[in-house]
Amino acid sequence: MAEHIRILRCDQCRTMEELPDYEGSPDRDYVLGALIAKRHTEQSGVTHVGQLMRVEKQHWESTSTRKEILRQLAMKTTGFDPEVYNADAGYRADAMDCWKKHLRVRECADYKIGEKRITPNTAAERKEAGLPKYSSEKDVYLCDFCPAKSIVQEKVFKKRGLYD
Template sequence: MRLLLCGTCGSMEELPDYEGPVEGDHLLDVLVSRHRFPSGAEHAGGLLVRDIKEEHWRDNNIRRQIIEQINARSAEGLGNHFYDSKNTFQLDAAKCWKQHNRTHNCGDYMSDRKRLLPDTKAERKEAGLNHRNRPNTFLCNFCPYHQIVEQRKTAAKGAYDYTE
């Protein structure tokens, strides 16, 4: 997994691993695009991405040591304090799920409204890239309802008995 660290707002956000060209890392692009001032200017404190082994991050003692090491590196412009880390996409998906009354049949599931797209329209146009050739990751992939959908698919294949 990865951590996106912002020296301006003091945030530490979790990201899933990505193996591929940096230009295709649209989840990172989505998170980075949220680190702007109301004027639209990017956070001046800098954004850093650090790779962390997930099993280390899930161990509270090792996690605390990782955070202490990050805080100790204030020479890199990270400052001395970070808020608790958060998995932004999971938190956003949980909020959406609660707004839909913890549904078992979501009408917004995988809709265009829930597509995670970085704010790169101008850059894509300038580079001559097709605006239709966009990533297909949805906030729904991080939602508890997504597990219900996956269980239904597996049950439909006869892999196991699933009842709601």
């Protein structure tokens, strides 16, 4: 029987993390529970949205196969190439620069405006292939990496009645 590992993809953090395989009761998956509690739970107690996947270990250990697995996962789930995930620190740095430029405001007038939308640089290839301009149901903005986002999220959650 093939040996497996698990990959946890977090949509909020834009990360993918490797975990050892586990096939028992989810209530007893202490490694996953600890990881979620430590890295993927907000101070409010709200956990991040993501997906847990099983992959054969031999495929994951092959550099070329791993790259293809990551590419397919990213394209299926976000519509973005894996470079978006690899560039995560770059986007965080850009978001921090933007936040500082706006004098560290709690509410930003530029929040999720069109200029802040992150899109793959595939316009020429799409045109050459006769495809329409890029569009996605899951838009990602530079603002998603900004500290001010938590304030916006808190207001949305309060409006929905998720806070006392």
